[in-house]
Amino acid sequence: MTRVxxxxxxxxxxxxxxxxxxxxxxxxxxxxxxxxxxxLLYGSLRERSFSRLAIEEAARLLQLFGAETRIxxxxxxxxxxxxxxxxxxxxxxxxxxSLWSEGQVWCSPERHGAISGIMxxxxxxxxxxxxxxxxxxxxxxxxxxxxxxxQSFNAVNTMRLLGRWMRMFTIPNQSSxxxxxxxxxEAGRMxxxxxxxRIVDVMEELVRITVLMRPHAERLVDRxxxxxxx
Numbered sequence: 001m002t003r004v005x006x007x008x009x010x011x012x013x014x015x016x017x018x019x020x021x022x023x024x025x026x027x028x029x030x031x032x033x034x035x036x037x038x039x040l041l042y043g044s045l046r047e048r049s050f051s052r053l054a055i056e057e058a059a060r061l062l063q064l065f066g067a068e069t070r071i072x073x074x075x076x077x078x079x080x081x082x083x084x085x086x087x088x089x090x091x092x093x094x095x096x097x098s099l100w101s102e103g104q105v106w107c108s109p110e111r112h113g114a115i116s117g118i119m120x121x122x123x124x125x126x127x128x129x130x131x132x133x134x135x136x137x138x139x140x141x142x143x144x145x146x147x148x149x150x151q152s153f154n155a156v157n158t159m160r161l162l163g164r165w166m167r168m169f170t171i172p173n174q175s176s177x178x179x180x181x182x183x184x185x186e187a188g189r190m191x192x193x194x195x196x197x198r199i200v201d202v203m204e205e206l207v208r209i210t211v212l213m214r215p216h217a218e219r220l221v222d223r224x225x226x227x228x229x230x
Contacts, residue, residue, distance in 0.1 A: 006071070
């Protein structure tokens, strides 16, 4: 069973105004070849999951901006510590994807004023250190949330805290989509709105900062304590 989705349908952006699109938003900030590698995680298993639909819109935009994307499907991910030694194919796949990535996008629904359990389980399966490698340290991170009611920032604030804990560089911009059930059409595509425009802004910024950091990522996370323990 594959838990990785790569969107491959022809580029179609009904909510995007082509007159204002920058095909390579990171041009001039650094070497954007090979394409930045971005892992995207969502936090709901519903058949019509708005966090998944938002992540798919983000992935389409990232591909438009020159990035390579992978979307992880958490539908058969066990709970943390449920499987002895975390020896489960979904856990291995998630960790390998995190090691593969240069940047990540996390999108969670807001549940009871916080992120969902599905979102937290994925983050909890990513250790700070794994066989001498660090699956999240030094990666860039963009955070987004979807809400059933009025606009809130509880979930993105929680993910910012978690991103710092995971030693990631969370970009300044973020997205919070209120009353998400109104923002997507029957085909699952996001309607034109200020919420969609903000997701475009966030993905542009993620690509820019990932490319800008690319030549410096190792030095920025070079720590005395880790050199000493090694």
